[in-house]
Amino acid sequence: MVGSAIVRALATRGFDSVTRSRDQLDLCNQQATNHFFAENKIETVIFCAGRVGGIHANSTYPAEFIHENLSMALNSIHAAWQHGVRRFLYLGSTCIYPGSAPQPMAESCLLTSPLEKTNEAYALAKIAGLKMCEFYRQQYGAMFHSAMPTNLYGPGDNYHPENSHVMPALIRRFHEAKEAGTGEVMIWGTGTPRREFLHVDDLADGLLHLLSLGDPPDLVNVGTGVDVSILELAGLVAEVVGFAGKITTDPSKPDGTPVKRTDMSLMHSTGWQAKIDLRTGIEQTYQDFLAKLEAGAVRLA
Numbered sequence: 322m323v324g325s326a327i328v329r330a331l332a333t334r335g336f337d338s339v340t341r342s343r344d345q346l347d348l349c350n351q352q353a354t355n356h357f358f359a360e361n362k363i364e365t366v367i368f369c370a371g372r373v374g375g376i377h378a379n380s381t382y383p384a385e386f387i388h389e390n391l392s393m394a395l396n397s398i399h400a401a402w403q404h405g406v407r408r409f410l411y412l413g414s415t416c417i418y419p420g421s422a423p424q425p426m427a428e429s430c431l432l433t434s435p436l437e438k439t440n441e442a443y444a445l446a447k448i449a450g451l452k453m454c455e456f457y458r459q460q461y462g463a464m465f466h467s468a469m470p471t472n473l474y475g476p477g478d479n480y481h482p483e484n485s486h487v488m489p490a491l492i493r494r495f496h497e498a499k500e501a502g503t504g505e506v507m508i509w510g511t512g513t514p515r516r517e518f519l520h521v522d523d524l525a526d527g528l529l530h531l532l533s534l535g536d537p538p539d540l541v542n543v544g545t546g547v548d549v550s551i552l553e554l555a556g557l558v559a560e561v562v563g564f565a566g567k568i569t570t571d572p573s574k575p576d577g578t579p580v581k582r583t584d585m586s587l588m589h590s591t592g593w594q595a596k597i598d599l600r601t602g603i604e605q606t607y608q609d610f611l612a613k614l615e616a617g618a619v620r621l622a
Contacts, residue, residue, distance in 0.1 A: 322477040322521055322620075323369040323412065323470075330525035339363060343370075348393040355396070358404040365408040366401050367528055368394075368450075373414075373479075375486045376439050376509070376577050383442035390443060394450030402463055409465040410528060411454045413447040415517075415542065415583055416440045417469060425584040428469070428540050437578045455539045466537045468528060471544030471583050474602065475521030476609040481621050488518060491555055492603075492610055495564040504566040506559070509574040512552030517582045519544050520602040523595040530593040538587055545595045546585035561603045 324340065331338045339361055348354050348370050372389040379386060394411070401409050415426060420437035422430045436444045454465035474488035482493070491508070498506045527543045549557075555568050585594075597605075613619045 325477045326521040326525040327367055351396045355400045358400040366406050368411045377483050379440040387442035387446045390446030398453050402457055411450055411467040413451050413469045415469050415471050417444045417448050420578050424580045425582040427584040439577045467540045468543045470524050471517040471519050473521050475606050479620050491558040495559050495562040499564045507569045507571050508555050510576040511572045512570040514576045515548040515550050515580045517544050517548045520597040523597050527593050541587050542583040544583040548582040561607050
């Protein structure tokens with residue numbers, strides 16, 4: 322999803338891009354990663370590879386999440402530096418911040434208190450990657466820096482019934498309930514946690530903005546700075562999809578962090594702000610889901 326949005330944004334600006342799918346290049350393989358950078362004369366890297374998923378996936382597969390994300394970051398950052406990459410923009414996630422971080426979360430709260438347990442493995446791997454970029458910049462003068470996107474959604478998202486994030490999970494669930502004539506849809510948890518959502522095309526625009534800066538921050542949040550409760554989000558998705566039934570909650574399921582909203586002061590100070598409002602973004606995403614569903618191309622992994 323993220324990679325496709327970045328390629329679209331680059332193309333509209335007239336830039337060429339070199340991409341590899343997971344099947345074409347295993348970034349967990351050090352030798353293969355090093356060979357890729359040696360063979361391709363790459364000037365700039367936007368690193369958006371990762372093993373990702375929602376609360377269920379993070380809680381069920383913590384070993385895979387920390388191993389794969391650590392391996393990809395370590396192999397890619399070092400190989401990029403070895404082979405003369407001039408600019409490396411590493412993508413993390415706002416889940417790197419402590420579970421009890423003050424809201425909104427500023428970049429300065431990193432590593433100030435314990436991480437949220439439901440995504441600790443993923444967060445630790447991402448923190449290692451962004452710190453590696455920071456230290457390579459500090460020691461070698463390489464322009465390696467990091468961006469921490471908030472919760473993302475948009476065209477090309479993963480609609481797996483168990484391992485997807487909350488937005489695609491809700492879109493699929495409400496769509497299937499509408500099609501089946503189901504009168505009720507249950508959502509995980511109490512519905513009270515508040516989350517911030519950024520359209521993936523806004524993220525791509527923000528990343529290219531960061532690449533245009535001569536002296537970017539080592540670490541910067543990329544989001545909207547606006548949050549919504551999960552129950553409110555479910556209601557909005559239901560409206561867009563056209564589901565008119567009842568929405569219930571399942572408090573026996575984990576909620577995760579009560580509130581997650583980014584402090585966007587630093588990013589805004591560089592001259593960038595998100596443009597796509599949440600309802601418009603959900604409408605665009607649902608239309609993309611319907612088109613892919615009709616073509617048999619909905620992403621389920």
